[in-house]
Amino acid sequence: MSQKQVIPQPCTNMERYLFDLIGYIVLRGALSEEEVAAGNAILDELQDMKPDEWRGRVHGHNFTGSHEGLNLQQIYEAAPVFEQMIDHPSWIAKVTHFIGTDENNFDGLHGPCLIDENFANIRTKGEAIGLHSGGQDRVTRCQFRYHDNKFHCGQINILTAFNKIGPGDGATMVIPGSHKSNILHPEFGVAAISEQSTSVDHITGAVEVYLEPGDAILFVDAIMHGSAKRTNMGQRRISVYRYGPSWGFFRHAYRPSDALLQRLDSKRRQIVMPHAEPLLPSH
Ligand SMILES: O=C(O)CCC(=O)C(=O)O
Incomplete structure (x- = not known):
């Protein structure tokens, strides 16, 4: 695969406006055809x-239930294409802009950001993930915040499609604007993420986000989201990389391998492990 030096694409004023208003933006063609093919070759394996x-x-692991499909945790360990996605130029500058570390402040003390979870997900007919976030979680990590002309979001997710996701494919669903909601969605209990096979279909205000291979959704975790149930045959293939401030820590009991840390350049290493040595000498 060619190692082109590409300049990270900054956030446009329209992206800032839409992200603030609805809590997500769609990055069309975030991955090249070559990158999508390389990712699919690994997912085939x-x-x-x-x-x-x-x-x-x-x-291979699922934290809430088998109906969510197969999660391939630590996918950034699997191949160069998934390493490139750590700081992919299509989104990294936008991610740090929404976390607020594109200017010097405490959130960037250990680096531009931390990936606290990364996985690919393969879903087949009948599978889905239920509704979550959107004010009901009350988790500091997942907050949306805009203050003094700056975004300070606790978690920005990049969900990337490796194949086409249209009607019946189990698209990601969001309730636009719910990242700012103060009231629990009255239908939350019907569709909430659970051990049962719940999905976001038919929930008032929820919309499906259709993607072409290589498109990505950048969304604040505070937005109420989940997915439609897949009704088509075949697979839905995505990856999710979750980014937060550099002082954060890993969501699950996974750590980047020594081999990965050694082969990454310093910029990527700082994003997967901001807390590496050297530490101050102990007395
Ligand atoms: O699988 C999906 O479409 C949604 C993923 C999701 O809920 C998440 O990343 O938190």
């Missing part, structure tokens, strides 16, 4: 993994 199986440094 990993698609038969079983829950709790390790293959190399990738772990």
Whole structure:
């Protein structure tokens, strides 16, 4: 794969406006055709993994239920294309803008940001993820904040499509504007993420976000979201990288491998492990 030096694309005024208003933006063509093909080649190899199986440094696991499909945790360990996505020029400058670390402040003390979770997800017919976030979580990590002309969001997600996601494919669903809601959605209980097979279909105000291969949704985790149930045959293939301030820590009991840390350049290493040594000498 070619290693082109590409300048990170900054946030446009329209993206700032839309993100503030509705809580997400769609980045069309974020990955090139070549990158999508490289990602799919790896997903072809990993698609038969079983829950709790390790293959190399990738772990097949689901935290809330098998109806959410196969999660391939630590996908950034799997291949160069998934390493490139750590600081992909299509989104990294936008991500740091919404976290607020594109200017010097405490949130960037250890680096531009931290990826606290990364995985690919393969979903088949009947699978979906229920409704979550959107004010009901009350978690500081997932807050949306805009203050003094700056965004200070606790978590920005990049959800990237590796194949086309249209009607019946189990698209990601969001309730636009719900990142600012003060009231729990009255239908939340019907569709909430759970061990049962819930989905966001038919929830008032929720819309499906359709994607072409290589498109990505950048969204603040505070937005109420989940997915439609897949009704088509075949697979839905996505990845999710979650970014937050550099002082954060890992969401689950995974850590980047020494091999990954050694082969990454210093910019990427700082994003997957901002808390690396050297520490101050102990007395
Ligand atoms: O699978 C989806 O479409 C939604 C993913 C999601 O809920 C999340 O990343 O928090």
